[in-house]
Structures are given as structure tokens and as C-alpha cells.
Amino acid sequence: MMNQHRDIFLMCAPEHFEVSYIINPWMEGNVAHGNRANAQGQWQALMHALQTVAQVECMPSAAGVPDMVFTANGGLVLGDQVVLSAFLHVERQAEEAHFAAWFAARGLRVLHMPHALPFEGAGDALLDRAADLLWFGHGHRSHVACAPSLAELLDIEVQAVKLADPRFYHLDTCFCPLQGGYLLYYPDAFDAAAQARIAARVPLEKRCAVSREDALHFACNAVNSGEHVFLNHASPALAAQLQQWGFRVHQLALTEFMKAGGAAKCLTLKMNEPRGKAGMPTRWSDDSLPAATSAV
Helix, strand or coil, rough: CCCCCEEEEEEEEECCCCCCCCHHHHHCCCCCCCCCHHHHHHHHHHHHHHHHHCCCECCCCCCCCHHHHHHHHEEEEEEEEEEEEEEECHHCCCCCHHHHHHHHHHCEEECHHHHHHEEEEEHHHHEEECCEEEEEEECCCCCHHHHHHHHHHCCCCEEEEEEEECCCCCCHHHHEHHHHHHEEEHHHHCHHHHHHHHHHHHHHEEEEECCCHHHHCCCCEEEEEEEEECCCCCCHHHHHHHHCCCEEEECCCCCHHCCCCCHHHHEEEEECCCCCCCCCCCCCCCCCCCCCCCCC
16 A cells, blocks of 8 residues: 555666657757766756655666656556556657556556557646646647546546647646646747636646746756655746745756756656545546547
């Protein structure tokens, strides 16, 4: 039985991490330009910082899957179930078997997205921290038709939002729900309809639209555990806003992983996401796109 009172995060050591292909704009110009020793040090610093406030579990790394260090993309955990990722790019598809085996050994019920729809786990599916709601980003890696499937599989309301900037290819690169219903996000990463949905769902006083500088430092790719927020870098203004909301900000350089398009949130997967209200109606929202026919 998972501890419901202390956050549990899954990580995977960067023993085989490298930028060996290009599947997002951050990787361009960085193939074979990583420093594995630096990556190991930065990963260890994040893990040790998280261990001061949460529990960290580690899955074995494996050769041939250099991006498996980004455990957020392995699936979406809710209660005792996990919706396994189905990666869009062939370069990452070999990770699926590793994650499926680890989740099953952990005692989770492994669910699969129907019809082989591209779905990239907690990279694109983020639970709201004030409502029984799942935010779902689509447009680059995960297909919009996953939204009604997620609603049905997990019995939860799903709010779909379309990502518009290829640099922010996963929802967790530009959108971070925080404890208490607060939100960090970069509006320009979304299309106009998605921006309107976010504004309708999250009160203005609980939204922080980060600057372009903070967005490009992956400030929204943050890990929140209780009153603690762990991220790569925050401007003084953003750090002050988080502190005003009552959060303690921990800045840890994750520059090696940014060469591959990831930072703190990408390197972790929360394993003990509690179920919200039982029996909520399963529904999804994306007024502009029909579920069955629209493109990714």
C-alpha cells in the first residue's frame, strides 16, 4: 500500500542518458554534446533535494533508451492504476516495455490507450491540485482523441488544451498546477482557445503567467511537493511570487537535461496520486476539436 501522506516520486538514473537523436527543438545542435558526469551530478542533486521532503523510488536504467531518465513520460498514475504511454516517436517506443514491467511489479493495474493513440503520460496529462480534473495537452506528442479515452479509463473530467509552440512540446514544459489550486504557466505556449479555457478554470489571483525568460529556463517544468517547488531556474520576480503564495523555492541546475528538452518535472513521476471524488461523471472538454477526427 502506497503512503498517502508523503509524496512518492519515480526516477531513473542517467547512466545511459545522452542526446543521440532529434525529436524536439531543444535537441537540435546538442547531439553528442552532453556531459554524462555533469548529468549524473545534477540528477543526484535533484534526487537528494526531493528526498528531504518526499520518497524517491528508482527504476533500473537500460541501454538503448537514453530518454528513459524522463520518467514523467512513462505513464499517468492515478490511484492504483497507470495509463501506460504510447510514444509518438519510434526512438522512445522501446521504453514502454520497461515502464510496463516496472509498474506491474509495483502492483499497479496497467491500462493502455485504445487504438494505439499517441499518449505521453504525465508529460501531457497533469492533475489539477484544487479540482477533480485532469489537464491534457495535445498538439505535438499526444493525440486529442486521448482525452475522452482518459476520461473513461480513469473516471475523471478531462480538460484538453492545445499546445502551439514546438519548443513546449509537452504540457509539463509550460504548465504546472501547484498545491492549493495555484498555477504556473506560459500563455504563449497555447493556442487562443486553450488560453481562454485556462483563464476560465483558474482564478486570476491563482495564476502566474511566467515570462518568456522563465519559460525558456523551464521554470514551469517544476516538481511540487507540499509547500516545496523544485525547478531549474526562477527569476527573482517568479521566486517572489511563489514565496508570496507560501511556497519554498529550490533552484537546482538541470542544464544537461535541458539539452534534451527536460528539467525537474520531466525527471520525476508522482506515484501516489490519490483518487478524487468517486463517481464523478466522465466527460472531456475541447470545444474546438472533435475527439475522433482531429489531428494531434
